[in-house]
Amino acid sequence: MKHSEIKYFTRKRYPKLQIIILSMTVKPVTVVLHGNDATGKTTLCRAVNDAGYLCFTRGDTDPKHDVDVKALDALTLQLPVDGRQQPKSVYTVDGIERRIVRIVLDADIKSLQHRIASRPKSDEWESEKALFYFRARFKELAAFFGFPIVRTDDGKSISDTVSEIISYIEKPDILGVIEGLRLQTLTLERVYELANISRPVDGVDYAKRLSEIVEKECSEASLFSSSDVHEQCSRDPTLAYNIVNSYDRIFAPTFLHTSEKKVPVSLRLVTEGESKQVYRVETAITDYFSNHLFVVLKPTIYSHSMQATAEIPHLSSIRAQGSRLFLEMFHRSGVEHTYEGINQYGIVYVRATKTTPIETVYKAMCLGTDKHSFYGMRDSSAACLETGEYRGGPYVRFDWRNPNHTYNGVNVADHPFYHLMEKSVGKEPFYVEYLTKRAKPVGDKCIPEDLVPPFQHIENAQLITLRTYLTIQWYLNEIGLEVQDGCILVDRDGLEAWSEINQDCMRIKWRIPPSGQGADGSAFDKDIWRAGGSSAKDKITAKWVQLNELLGSYLSSHSFHANEMLTTDEPYGLVAQRILSDSRFSLLPKYKGLYHRLISHDRLSNASISLKTYRVGITCSKYADKSDSFVLSHLGIRLIRPSGRCLRYKSEVVDEQKFNHYFGTHTVVFVPMKPKDMPHAMEEGMIDFTVSYNSVIDNFPPTSTLLYAIPDPDIKLALISRIGAKIDVQQWSKEKPARIIVEHPIMVKDYLNKLGISEEVYSLQHVSGSSESYLANDNKGGQLLCDAVVSSGRTLVENGLETWRIIKDKGDLTVGLYKSESI
Numbered sequence: 001m002k003h004s005e006i007k008y009f010t011r012k013r014y015p016k017l018q019i020i021i022l023s024m025t026v027k028p029v030t031v032v033l034h035g036n037d038a039t040g041k042t043t044l045c046r047a048v049n050d051a052g053y054l055c056f057t058r059g060d061t062d063p064k065h066d067v068d069v070k071a072l073d074a075l076t077l078q079l080p081v082d083g084r085q086q087p088k089s090v091y092t093v094d095g096i097e098r099r100i101v102r103i104v105l106d107a108d109i110k111s112l113q114h115r116i117a118s119r120p121k122s123d124e125w126e127s128e129k130a131l132f133y134f135r136a137r138f139k140e141l142a143a144f145f146g147f148p149i150v151r152t153d154d155g156k157s158i159s160d161t162v163s164e165i166i167s168y169i170e171k172p173d174i175l176g177v178i179e180g181l182r183l184q185t186l187t188l189e190r191v192y193e194l195a196n197i198s199r200p201v202d203g204v205d206y207a208k209r210l211s212e213i214v215e216k217e218c219s220e221a222s223l224f225s226s227s228d229v230h231e232q233c234s235r236d237p238t239l240a241y242n243i244v245n246s247y248d249r250i251f252a253p254t255f256l257h258t259s260e261k262k263v264p265v266s267l268r269l270v271t272e273g274e275s276k277q278v279y280r281v282e283t284a285i286t287d288y289f290s291n292h293l294f295v296v297l298k299p300t301i302y303s304h305s306m307q308a309t310a311e312i313p314h315l316s317s318i319r320a321q322g323s324r325l326f327l328e329m330f331h332r333s334g335v336e337h338t339y340e341g342i343n344q345y346g347i348v349y350v351r352a353t354k355t356t357p358i359e360t361v362y363k364a365m366c367l368g369t370d371k372h373s374f375y376g377m378r379d380s381s382a383a384c385l386e387t388g389e390y391r392g393g394p395y396v397r398f399d400w401r402n403p404n405h406t407y408n409g410v411n412v413a414d415h416p417f418y419h420l421m422e423k424s425v426g427k428e429p430f431y432v433e434y435l436t437k438r439a440k441p442v443g444d445k446c447i448p449e450d451l452v453p454p455f456q457h458i459e460n461a462q463l464i465t466l467r468t469y470l471t472i473q474w475y476l477n478e479i480g481l482e483v484q485d486g487c488i489l490v491d492r493d494g495l496e497a498w499s500e501i502n503q504d505c506m507r508i509k510w511r512i513p514p515s516g517q518g519a520d521g522s523a524f525d526k527d528i529w530r531a532g533g534s535s536a537k538d539k540i541t542a543k544w545v546q547l548n549e550l551l552g553s554y555l556s557s558h559s560f561h562a563n564e565m566l567t568t569d570e571p572y573g574l575v576a577q578r579i580l581s582d583s584r585f586s587l588l589p590k591y592k593g594l595y596h597r598l599i600s601h602d603r604l605s606n607a608s609i610s611l612k613t614y615r616v617g618i619t620c621s622k623y624a625d626k627s628d629s630f631v632l633s634h635l636g637i638r639l640i641r642p643s644g645r646c647l648r649y650k651s652e653v654v655d656e657q658k659f660n661h662y663f664g665t666h667t668v669v670f671v672p673m674k675p676k677d678m679p680h681a682m683e684e685g686m687i688d689f690t691v692s693y694n695s696v697i698d699n700f701p702p703t704s705t706l707l708y709a710i711p712d713p714d715i716k717l718a719l720i721s722r723i724g725a726k727i728d729v730q731q732w733s734k735e736k737p738a739r740i741i742v743e744h745p746i747m748v749k750d751y752l753n754k755l756g757i758s759e760e761v762y763s764l765q766h767v768s769g770s771s772e773s774y775l776a777n778d779n780k781g782g783q784l785l786c787d788a789v790v791s792s793g794r795t796l797v798e799n800g801l802e803t804w805r806i807i808k809d810k811g812d813l814t815v816g817l818y819k820s821e822s823i
Contacts, residue, residue, distance in 0.1 A: 031055040035105030076137040104142040143341030143349040146182025176258025183343040194267040297346035311427040316346030322502035336496035362469040364394040393585040405439035460494025474571035589711030589811030617690035620672035709816025717808040732761035741786040
């Protein structure tokens with residue numbers, strides 16, 4: 001919605017809608033608009049009223065019209081549960097019963113921030129953190145209660161938006177379909193009724209058609225012989241209907257009963273896997289569901305390493321409750337997920353996205369696949385700590401998603417009636433008879449990162465995986481648990497998760513196991529079932545229910561709005577900081593950069609939404625190539641340095657997503673300067689941002705905030721001496737202090753303090769450049785040491801110098817984007 005259109009909606013201004021209004025009969029309808037802050041509720045409410053309908057929104061009061069305008073607002077402050085009462089849908093005024101049509105308005109975060117920036121003031125409910133959380137909660141409520149969502153993003157006109165709102169009043173059948181598929185009342189039985197693959201269709205010769213299909217599909221490459229199928233159909237006659245109907249895509253019609261009439265609506269199975277079924281809504285009356293799917297969680301459990309599977313009663317409901325609690329964590333932490341709502345039956349309302357054959361795996365410990373695949377890794381002190389944690393800290397692995405089993409080189413699950421046969425035979429008997437005896441187990445395999453880029457954005461995928469599992473880690477730690485590893489499926493761009501995340505896909509233990517309990521007592525994951533098999537079904541369900549209770553109790557007693565909304569800390573950032581400061585770990589430079597990015601929260605900045613130009617300091621001399629590469633790769637800007645003496649740098653945005661992440665709707669101007677001038681320029685307000693090294697910024701009083709940085713693997717900061725010089729710290733004294741020439745006084749001082757060297761026995765002499773020159777040209781020997789950033793070391797050798805001590809090793813020096821504290 002454009003700011004220029006924030007005006008009353010009038011018939012004169014919008015004649016097209018006037019025709020619609022005049023042509024319809026007036027109905028006793030009251031519209032109530034719900035939604036996040038800055039979605040345009042007030043403006044649209046006025047417009048709908050001007051269009052001839054009675055409309056209310058948050059802040060409106062009218063004693064005659066008790067429509068509970070804050071019904072959904074109150075529910076966003078509570079955890080999602082199935083027992084929530086439906087907001088009133090009818091009321092009576094002046095003896096006339098009026099129907100309430102509730103609409104949820106939604107807009108992307110950038111649009112919301114853009115509007116908030118134009119307001120004279122904002123409050124804590126309008127921070128990015130709050131906007132993200134409550135946006136997710138309103139979408140969940142819409143899916144749960146069956147309220148239509150109307151988008152109000154920037155660029156969409158008021159006229160179009162009001163037309164869409166009115167369409168739900170003029171076409172109650174559409175509203176009825178949305179209400180009929182609400183998660184609040186949608187059961188598994190209803191899903192299967194609307195899928196309707198078991199009902200015979202008039203005019204079909206099922207015996208003949210089954211024989212034709214079986215003859216075609218049960219070849220030598222098929223897991224099933226023709227006799228397998230026919231014999232199973234004789235035991236289960238409905239199997240023949242299921243096979244023919246699903247194969248030929250012919251189904252008896254199904255309907256939803258709305259307030260007006262029966263409306264043709266069906267659910268069509270799109271795909272099915274080991275743990276879930278995915279359905280698409282098919283109806284001719286609306287495209288409302290065109291970008292959404294319904295997922296049904298199956299009550300199954302599977303372990304490739306143990307080559308075992310089972311079907312456990314109520315497991316899908318337990319997993320659904322777990323998923324709902326983990327989604328609450330993600331909403332609080334800004335982790336994007338395509339799941340918009342889940343009910344107690346394990347039915348999920350999902351936004352469609354681009355999937356990949358890649359699974360990302362978070363590993364904090366050498367367990368599971370790593371332990372079984374990398375012989376001797378767990379016992380190697382070079383790779384692992386005694387605790388089983390990786391010495392290099394948690395890492396992200398990429399796995400190629402292979403079939404669980406193949407038969408004659410073909411994925412058995414690709415057979416057109418594989419899952420129908422499995423369901424008919426029974427999960428465990430089918431596994432033994434067909435998979436164990438006939439098929440070859442395959443399973444997912446680790447894929448080198450060099451092969452990932454055609455399928456997925458590596459850095460983004462690693463970042464969202466770490467953000468997801470470090471978020472989980474923080475909340476689990478709060479109740480005495482820890483997550484040791486887990487998997488996640490993310491989209492091609494690596495920006496959002498798209499599959500369930502719950503107990504079934506991670507390894508969770510007590511940090512300190514309860515006394516008197518064995519391994520089962522400390523585990524909340526499939527290890528219990530792996531160890532006990534079928535006899536452990538009750539144990540695994542009991543432990544997963546217990547985990548849900550522990551998480552639910554903590555999250556409900558520590559609500560987002562009362563405990564987390566006002567803090568600048570993010571759960572994943574707190575854990576990342578803990579990992580960075582853990583002296584037991586020897587983190588790789590890449591992961592240092594990722595953790596630093598997580599510490600900077602990696603969210604959009606509210607300051608990035610006002611319309612103006614930012615001035616960005618950039619080096620005009622040393623390491624210009626690395627600064628330019630950082631700007632291109634991570635800020636999405638190609639910097640064009642001028643030739644000659646021109647000081648005006650040109651730039652072009654090549655990746656809008658990266659650019660908008662840090663600068664929003666601003667333009668940027670790059671200001672070339674010497675690195676040593678950058679901190680002072682920030683302090684004086686001469687520049688708003690700077691791209692620089694921590695070796696520069698950290699050696700001045702703090703004037704900026706680090707937003708994002710990457711390690712430089714090629715350079716280090718060292719203390720330099722003359723070749724062959726004997727540096728005996730014990731000889732330094734208060735009377736004769738060692739004289740050290742430094743460009744980085746704070747870092748040098750901190751390093752010497754860590755060595756236990758008193759400040760009284762040395763003297764730091766601060767210079768602004770080329771400190772090695774002072775030492776190389778000191779014929780009298782008055783200077784003992786100097787500091788220097790070292791790359792190849794060639795300069796040292798040619799000047800008779802060598803490294804005495806390393807202050808910051810390769811990978812510890814980072815180039816990053818810093819933001820002035822004054823903006």
